[in-house]
Amino acid sequence: MNSLVNAYVAQHAMGSRIVGQALVAHDGFSARYDLNRLSGVFSRPTHKLSGQSYVNKVLVLDTAKGGVATAWMLYEMRARNMAPAAIVLNSINSILVQGAALGDVAILASFEVDITSKISHGSFVEVDPQARTIRLLAPHELVISNEPTDGSRPIYGP
Amino acid sequence: MNLSSEEEAMLEGEAGTVSKTAIEHQIKVGDFFGAHDFVSVTQAHIMADTESLGQAGVMWLEKLADAGDGRVRIPTITDPRGTDFENADILGHADWMLELERRAITALQRLGVTMTDTCINYQTVQAATRGEHVAFGDTGVVIYSNSVCGARSNFEGGPSALAAGLTGRVPRYGYHLDAIRQASIRLRLHWTPRELSEWGALGGVVGRLTGNYWQVPVIEGLDRFPGSDELKHFGAAMASFGSTPLFHLVGITPEAYSLAAVGGDKLSVAHHIGEAEVRALSESYGVGTAVDVVVFSAPQLSLFELRDLAALSLGRHFKRPLLAVTSPQVKPDCDRLGYTATIEAAGGNVLSGNCFYQSYAREMSETKGWKRLATNSAKLVNILGGYGYLPMLASMRACVDAAESGELK
Numbered sequence: 001m002n003s004l005v006n007a008y009v010a011q012h013a014m015g016s017r018i019v020g021q022a023l024v025a026h027d028g029f030s031a032r033y034d035l036n037r038l039s040g041v042f043s044r045p046t047h048k049l050s051g052q053s054y055v056n057k058v059l060v061l062d063t064a065k066g067g068v069a070t071a072w073m074l075y076e077m078r079a080r081n082m083a084p085a086a087i088v089l090n091s092i093n094s095i096l097v098q099g100a101a102l103g104d105v106a107i108l109a110s111f112e113v114d115i116t117s118k119i120s121h122g123s124f125v126e127v128d129p130q131a132r133t134i135r136l137l138a139p140h141e142l143v144i145s146n147e148p149t150d151g152s153r154p155i156y157g158p
Numbered sequence: 159m160n161l162s163s164e165e166e167a168m169l170e171g172e173a174g175t176v177s178k179t180a181i182e183h184q185i186k187v188g189d190f191f192g193a194h195d196f197v198s199v200t201q202a203h204i205m206a207d208t209e210s211l212g213q214a215g216v217m218w219l220e221k222l223a224d225a226g227d228g229r230v231r232i233p234t235i236t237d238p239r240g241t242d243f244e245n246a247d248i249l250g251h252a253d254w255m256l257e258l259e260r261r262a263i264t265a266l267q268r269l270g271v272t273m274t275d276t277c278i279n280y281q282t283v284q285a286a287t288r289g290e291h292v293a294f295g296d297t298g299v300v301i302y303s304n305s306v307c308g309a310r311s312n313f314e315g316g317p318s319a320l321a322a323g324l325t326g327r328v329p330r331y332g333y334h335l336d337a338i339r340q341a342s343i344r345l346r347l348h349w350t351p352r353e354l355s356e357w358g359a360l361g362g363v364v365g366r367l368t369g370n371y372w373q374v375p376v377i378e379g380l381d382r383f384p385g386s387d388e389l390k391h392f393g394a395a396m397a398s399f400g401s402t403p404l405f406h407l408v409g410i411t412p413e414a415y416s417l418a419a420v421g422g423d424k425l426s427v428a429h430h431i432g433e434a435e436v437r438a439l440s441e442s443y444g445v446g447t448a449v450d451v452v453v454f455s456a457p458q459l460s461l462f463e464l465r466d467l468a469a470l471s472l473g474r475h476f477k478r479p480l481l482a483v484t485s486p487q488v489k490p491d492c493d494r495l496g497y498t499a500t501i502e503a504a505g506g507n508v509l510s511g512n513c514f515y516q517s518y519a520r521e522m523s524e525t526k527g528w529k530r531l532a533t534n535s536a537k538l539v540n541i542l543g544g545y546g547y548l549p550m551l552a553s554m555r556a557c558v559d560a561a562e563s564g565e566l567k
Binding site: 012013014028030032033034035036038043044045046047063064065066067068069070071072073075076078079080091092093094095097098099101102 | 214314
């Protein structure tokens with residue numbers, strides 16, 4: 001954790017600042033293996049987020065899994081406004097980075113802590129790739145975040 | 159990243175907008191991983207089925223081709239397509255799927271890509287050699303090429319593999335570096351598989367234990383030298399379950415001529431794996447006995463696998479659809495040698511140029527009513543759960559029996 005309150009610093013980062021609601025699990029991520037991209041939910045029955053919508057959420061998960069298809073699928077989901085807002089992982093693979101580069105999805109990876117144990121499921125967070133941080137937002141910050149003035153994307157969720 | 163004068167020229171657009179787009183993408187990825195420079199590659203292999211690409215991905219390819227000022231610089235080939243055009247009705251594929259595939263093929267061809275449509279190019283097109291830097295897509299291709307051939311590749315997703323073809327290079331990070339290829343986890347086997355399904359299940363167990371892209375297992379204890387198809391299923395499943403790009407088998411794979419050669423002597427044995435662990439993985443997919451469809455795919459079948467399947471199919475009458483999927487390079491031999499005729503006389507089908515899970519698996523399930531699927535591919539059972547299937551893992555013989563009786567025993 002850095003000097004910012006409730007902020008965690010990643011070793012690797014890419015993309016634009018985003019604020020949104022976190023979907024958290026100590027499980028893997030593969031767009032091909034884990035998602036129903038038509039309905040926008042985790043569809044692998046054994047996934048800890050099975051049945052939950054990932055659309056416009058900040059996914060906080062353990063590791064990138066599976067095959068190469070995620071590289072195309074992030075771009076395809078983004079084109080239909082059915083992509084996650086950001087992906088935050090303890091451990092990443094080359095595919096997710098390549099897909100995020102094409103699909104313009106914010107990503108953070110590699111922390112000194114298990115990031116899935118530090119971010120609460122359903123909490124609201126700021127992902128700032130320039131600062132390489134994910135930060136838990138206090139309730140009073142949510143209103144401000146709904147009206148971005150710096151070109152970042154607005155908050156998603158309730 | 160440090161760029162050569164040629165790379166600087168590409169980035170400035172002096173080699174055309176296509177090369178500029180490609181190298182900009184590669185620099186983003188290289189910067190993320192802290193790559194210092196590029197390394198030249200000799201081949202690229204692109205995964206670009208349209209179930210993954212969607213309309214948006216195909217339009218992205220078409221826009222690149224429309225620019226008209228760039229083509230691939232090195233041999234650049236393709237992973238399986240999303241259909242077998244000659245057998246699309248068997249798969250229940252709609253016209254829009256075929257049209258999207260045709261558009262993708264046209265765009266890739268305009269960029270100079272060679273449509274090999276195979277995930278077993280190391281068996282059928284040209285295997286990479288030890289130390290050869292390549293840009294391969296399809297995790298099964300990468301893990302086989304890195305581990306069995308001693309080549310050097312990261313998992314290259316479709317956009318990045320195409321970029322590599324267009325620039326002739328990749329950012330130098332990950333499995334292009336000596337240090338990353340050293341073993342990081344040591345495993346000891348106490349049982350050697352016999353069936354291909356068992357090799358796949360063992361790969362799945364190892365993949366789960368390794369757990370992420372940066373772990374490199376070194377494995378001791380096999381009691382014989384495995385063949386190409388065995389290592390194909392072993393590696394494909396390991397890459398699928400673990401996102402693992404490289405393994406070392408002591409005394410078998412080229413970089414592990416000894417345990418010490420890959421740094422394994424500095425590691426204590428982290429896990430012991432026996433028959434029980436492999437059986438447990440297989441049985442975790444045992445969801446019942448009734449079967450809707452039997453599939454042999456993922457990876458595409460070699461000629462020897464098809465020979466074995468034909469022998470098992472001889473004189474049978476299948477109650478359930480049986481699909482065997484191979485590459486366009488193997489299919490003509492399968493036809494010429496009579497394997498196709500034998501399998502199809504029993505009621506099966508031999509498909510070519512696609513792969514089951516890359517062929518709109520969810521839509522196939524809905525259109526054809528296929529849910530309970532039997533296969534000998536551990537990779538396939540790992541993937542299909544998310545597509546709504548109840549996959550079951552068994553030997554080739556047991557799967558053929560299931561096609562005949564309708565039940566997996």
